[in-house]
Amino acid sequence: MTQPLITPDRRRFLGATASAFAALAASGCMTRGTAPVVATAGSSGSFAGYGALRPDPAGFLDLPEGFSYRVISRLGDGMDDGGTVPDRADGMGCFDIGNGEIALVRNHELQPRHDAGGTIAKGFGKRNGEYVPGGTTTIVLDATSLTVKRQFRSLGGTIRNCSGGVTPWGSWLTCEEAPTGPGQPYGDGLEQNHGWVFEVPAAARGLVDPVPLKAMGRFNHEAAAVDPATGIVYMTEDRDDGVLYRFVPRVPGKLAEGGRLQAMVIEGLADTRNWTSAAMPVGKVFPVRWVDLDDVEAPRDDLRIRAAAKGAALLARGEGLHMGVNRGLSEVFACCTSGGAQQLGQILKLMPGNAGQPDTVALFFESESKAQFDYGDNLTVAPNGHLIVCEDQYTDVVDNHVRGITPEGQPYTLARLIAQTELAGGCFSPDGKWLFVNAYSPAATLAITGPWAA
Numbered sequence: 385m386t387q388p389l390i391t392p393d394r395r396r397f398l399g400a401t402a403s404a405f406a407a408l409a410a411s412g413c414m415t416r417g418t419a420p421v422v423a424t425a426g427s428s429g430s431f432a433g434y435g436a437l438r439p440d441p442a443g444f445l446d447l448p449e450g451f452s453y454r455v456i457s458r459l460g461d462g463m464d465d466g467g468t469v470p471d472r473a474d475g476m477g478c479f480d481i482g483n484g485e486i487a488l489v490r491n492h493e494l495q496p497r498h499d500a501g502g503t504i505a506k507g508f509g510k511r512n513g514e515y516v517p518g519g520t521t522t523i524v525l526d527a528t529s530l531t532v533k534r535q536f537r538s539l540g541g542t543i544r545n546c547s548g549g550v551t552p553w554g555s556w557l558t559c560e561e562a563p564t565g566p567g568q569p570y571g572d573g574l575e576q577n578h579g580w581v582f583e584v585p586a587a588a589r590g591l592v593d594p595v596p597l598k599a600m601g602r603f604n605h606e607a608a609a610v611d612p613a614t615g616i617v618y619m620t621e622d623r624d625d626g627v628l629y630r631f632v633p634r635v636p637g638k639l640a641e642g643g644r645l646q647a648m649v650i651e652g653l654a655d656t657r658n659w660t661s662a663a664m665p666v667g668k669v670f671p672v673r674w675v676d677l678d679d680v681e682a683p684r685d686d687l688r689i690r691a692a693a694k695g696a697a698l699l700a701r702g703e704g705l706h707m708g709v710n711r712g713l714s715e716v717f718a719c720c721t722s723g724g725a726q727q728l729g730q731i732l733k734l735m736p737g738n739a740g741q742p743d744t745v746a747l748f749f750e751s752e753s754k755a756q757f758d759y760g761d762n763l764t765v766a767p768n769g770h771l772i773v774c775e776d777q778y779t780d781v782v783d784n785h786v787r788g789i790t791p792e793g794q795p796y797t798l799a800r801l802i803a804q805t806e807l808a809g810g811c812f813s814p815d816g817k818w819l820f821v822n823a824y825s826p827a828a829t830l831a832i833t834g835p836w837a838a
Contacts, residue, residue: 431837433788433796444823446800451834456530457523459827465536465590467502469521470494473822473829475547475607475762476809477556479586486527486813487586488820489538489556490829491545494518496573500540507541508582508594512573515541520558520584523829530818530831538588543578546622547762549608549705550811553637556584559605561622563685577683581605581619583639599642600631601680603687607705607763611714611736618716618734620702627688627696628718628734630674646674647691648734650745656732657700657723664747666793672734672743699723700730704763704773713738717748717771719763724750729760731771731789749793756795757787762808767816768837772798774821776806786810786821799832 434448445453461469474491481487494500500517507515519539525532539545539558546561563579564571580596606620615636619629633643650656651671656664664670675694677687692698704719716734723730728751737743749771751757761776771789784806786799801807801823809822809829819832 431790431794431796434798434834434837437797437800440802443802445830445832446802447832447834448798451799451832453830453832454530455828456525456532456831457535457829459825461535463501463521463536464534465502467500467537469535469827470499470501470517470537471825471827472498473824473827474545474808475549475558476811476820476822476829477548477550477586478811478813478820479550479554479556480527480814481524481554481587484527485533486525488523488525488811488829489558489584489586490521490523490809490822491548491558492518492521492827493544493546493561493824495544495562501537504537504540504591506591506594507539508576508596509541509543509578510575516543516574516578518542518545518560518562520545520556522584522586522588527813527815536590538590539582539584539592539594541594542580542582546605547607547620547703547705547808548581549610549617549707550586551583551610551637552612554586556586557608557617557639558582558584559608559619561604561606563602563604563682565683568685577602577681579603579605579682579685581608581639595640597639598681599645600639601629601645601677601687602682603629603685606703609705609707609716611707611716612709613714613736613738616736618705618707618718620699620705620718621688622701622703622721623688624701624722625688625692626699626702627691628699628702628732629677629691645677645680647677647688647694647696648745649673649675649695650697653697654695655698656720656730656747657698658725658730658747658750659700659723659727662725666747666750669744669746672745674743699732700727703761703776706763706765706771708765708769710769717763717765719760719773721759721761721776724752726752728752728754728756728758729773731760731763731773749789749795751795757785758783760787761806762810762821764810764812764819766819766836767812770837772810772819774807774810776808782806 543562565577700723701721762774
């Protein structure tokens with residue numbers, strides 16, 4: 385299950401976005417067949433999915449009746465800064481930036497050997513004297529027509545920008561899934577350590593100054609989500625023996641001013657993966673506490689190991705992460721890609737404590753068959769409260785879907801990707817009408833609309 389730090393050609397995703405923080409101010413793709421897929425019915429009968437998928441005449445993405453998509457940006461498109469859209473589009477966040485515009489800040493999970501889409505004028509790290517090609521691009525759209533008004537590179541010089549999360553103060557946290565550096569595995573030619581979180585303001589109009597948020601830890605970063613009540617940032621780690629982290633900022637909303645990095649300890653449960661026994665049954669609520677971590681810059685990439693030695697619970701490839709608010713209370717959903725008895729994926733729900741109560745966690749969903757979901761990865765929440773999960777399989781021929789899960793825990797099929805890649809970076813427009821999502825490679829950013837169920 386565990387992949388090398390720098391994989392040859394395939395990757396794993398996340399994209400994830402956080403809720404509003406009111407408390408703080410495809411051509412060339414290989415294809416498969418296009419047989420329709422019928423959504424799974426909910427046991428309550430109140431929602432049974434959107435119906436059978438209809439084959440896409442373009443042979444790219446099958447959707448139910450009433451849904452449609454458009455491509456708004458793709459690999460090789462010219463950008464306003466003179467570069468072209470790079471490949472491996474991954475995590476993404478959507479922002480209202482005023483003046484009738486919305487911005488998509490989009491990760492590119494590029495390794496040092498990949499094409500940057502043009503010369504990078506400034507960035508964080510170099511390899512053999514040249515900035516490494518990972519980072520972010522920003523697409524600014526007309527909020528009504530979705531016309532592209534401008535797009536440009538907004539962060540450079542990073543490696544494998546996998547996922548991240550939006551902040552309520554209007555920025556994207558982009559996370560390097562690459563704890564490597566000089567003298568380390570896959571670090572040949574690198575000039576400094578990588579494996580950090582960076583912040584990219586949504587309103588940026590070009591390359592931002594790349595400031596690594598080192599107090600947030602150096603590990604195989606995946607996604608991030610901000611608690612609207614406290615400003616605490618939760619983070620996943622894409623490792624078979626990963627843990628769930630949280631960063632308690634010294635000043636909420638000002639991450640660069642430092643804070644404490646902690647790991648989740650589940651009382652009475654050392655392992656959430658359910659690989660050898662059903663130690664974490666669906667729906668059972670466990671109390672949670674957090675342990676402080678030291679030496680968080682982790683030059684030996686051993687942060688998770690030291691966290692586990694302090695009692696932190698193990699997760700099976702924590703990837704997608706989303707912060708929601710339900711009846712005024714925060715909820716954090718975390719997708720564990722290879723968790724569960726069938727190793728097809730789990731979703732944990734962390735409930736931060738309220739009014740002095742302890743935090744708790746429960747297993748919200750565990751996939752029992754490939755028809756429910758197979759290697760769930762990116763995770764977001766639709767305006768109706770349904771979880772939206774993008775699959776990222778690791779077979780020679782992939783059959784990746786977008787799955788929905790109702791608040792009652794009933795799965796259904798929302799879309800089927802015919803192109804031989806994955807979808808990533810799912811996030812909704814501020815008005816809830818559009819689901820934006822990336823096709824990983826060849827990179828394409830799609831906007832999907834339809835009768836999202838009430």
